[in-house]
Amino acid sequence: MTVLIPQPLRALTDGQPSVEGASGSLAACLADLEARFPGMGERLLDEGGELRRFVNVYINGEDVRFAEGLATAVGENDEVSIVPAVAGG
């Protein structure tokens, strides 16, 4: 599966706008990203291990906050997009 990396995090991925990710739960997917791109985890997750307030994560365009958050399943063919919050509207 594919993970879309937003501009502010591309310094961690050598400028790559998307990377291959691990399927399983979103939490596992993010843990895998942290293992391969150190620093990713602390930018996306707060001290309590939850998604930071201004981080939005979408799986195939669907906000994971409408699903099961970090427990949401991520399949082989899914696309995960990490998007900072944006002003309106």
Add this chain to the structure above:
Amino acid sequence: MSYARNLRCRECGRDYPLAALHVCEYCFGPLEAVYDDEAIRAAVSREAIAARPATLWRYREFLPCEADSAVDIGAGFTPLLHARNLGKALGLPRLYLKNDTANPTWSFKDRVVAVASSRARELGFEKLACASTGNLANSVSAHAAAAGMEAVVVIPHDLEAGKVLGSSIYNPTLVKVRGNYDAVNRLCAELAGSRNWAFVNVNVRPYYAEGSKTLGFEVAEQLGWRAPDHCVAPIASGSLFVKIRKGLDEFARAGLIDAPRTRMSGAQAAGCSPVATAWAEGSMNFRPQRPDTIAKSLAIGNPADGFYSLVQLRDTDGACASVTDEEIVAGMRLLAETEGVFAETAGGVTVAGVKQLAERGRIDPDELVVAFITGAGFKTAEAVAGGLAPALEIDATVDSFEAAYGPPAEEVPA
């Protein structure tokens, strides 16, 4: 010259240069412009501001771009009206309306886009873009036209006809997305990573957001250099709501008004009320919603400044109203019939919100209240068109007129 010094993360306080950046690389917090407050205080005076043209550029020291080379189509300095009739209907004798329908593209978005487009041009961008519920697209299209820039504006597919036409006339590239605003927003955030365009509410958002402060500046100046007791504004992303108060605070720091104790209250449509719902539950964490309301300009289910809106509601002893679609239409009609102001659905939300908060005792009848009317009614004509009294259609004769209207009775011509 601009007195902006750098951008700063609102969450962790890290500083960044005044570039096309909007998110902290470390914590994803939003970046905000920081100014040389002392220099501003030394540079400004009531007299100097009052002598300048009637646009938002009269507050040039407080904006993060060069006013002399700004993209200026006349945004800002809209009327502040003492709404005596509406105030009487709502039991608020000191109710004022900030009528931002009087902007060049008929909404408050001209304020944010005036600043964003000016800064984008300074930064060397040739293309302006945005994710929009309609009003922002209208304003970006117009400002790009005046600036000689290209525009790419992205909107949900199901907007009102007036909102679509209000962009098309300026000949931008208009993109309709089969999805809601939150999907449009996500798409534009993704596109911003691969296009060297100024997305006004994405990569140049810190400049964009500053434009809304001018509502606070104007209200204070128009009230005779004082802050109102209570403001009521609609909440979509929450940016406007937060920045009105920031404007009042900056005016006080510059010595132009006394320190404000202004209560800030918000209004949302029940069909898209993440902030109002969290506020009613006493929570500082809102849950995103899937919008379903006629107030499409407020239909942001995942508001970027939702958290800061909740903080402001708490810190200023404000309250947040939630009003139904029926109340929105009633609010639009009440505003038009009492004050002669034809607002779009968001204005109906504000008026219905003021009514609800007054009825619940959340607004004191003694307070000087300013309600922010953010967009014009012809943009959302569909919302009210069906329920209005039909015209009397007659032949061009006195008999036909009297048959329809009634006889002259005791009326004597003056």
